[in-house]
Amino acid sequence: MLKNDVFEQLKQAMRNKDTLTKGVLTLLKSQLDLAEKEKGDALTEVEESQIVNREIKQTQQALDGAKQANREDLIAQEEAKLVLLQSFLPEQLSVEDVKQLLVEAGVTSGMPMGEAMKIAKPLLAGKTDGKTMSAVVKEVIQA
Structure with a gap:
């Protein structure tokens, strides 16, 4: 289950004092928890993927904004977030x-x-x- 994977990686990020990973995973975990609470039942794989995709889309928009503003520091940060979030999706079809x-x-x-x-x-x-x-x-x- 995706939520468990996120939680395990979050614990590891806390141990490693990796603030970027910790922040992304905390946000993702809270979105998954919120959706599960609203549904009142465990999420399906498709629902979990939709949440991850929504976060990826928001991160992509932030990346586009950082590129338009020529903010190299933010571009690197958003790209790292994107890679981390995409790792939670099932393999994408060609x-x-x-x-x-x-x-x-x-x-x-x-x-x-x-x-x-x-x-x-x-x-x-x-x-x-x-x-x-x-x-x-x-x-x-x-x-």
Whole structure:
């Protein structure tokens, strides 16, 4: 379970006095705890992946802002956070694998984007990020 992995790594980061890792893991653990409390039950792998993806997206936005501001110190910090967060995701599918899964699931050329995404989202949840999913769906329906 992801929450246990996060907690174990958090304890190790505390022992190592690694403040960056400790901060990221504390935030991630609190988000997982909050979601579990709101649900009133243990989270599924897909729900855990969605939380990690949300944190990755926020970190990516912070990284983009740091790049625009030319803040080298923040860029390095945000990139380190990104690598740490991505380590908690299951292995991400390649573009070719995503395309193959979509075609097998019935996404065809000329299909409306909304219908294709209704098929793609549950199929690819946690296996790829939303940006890649959207781009590959567009590619398949326009082929």
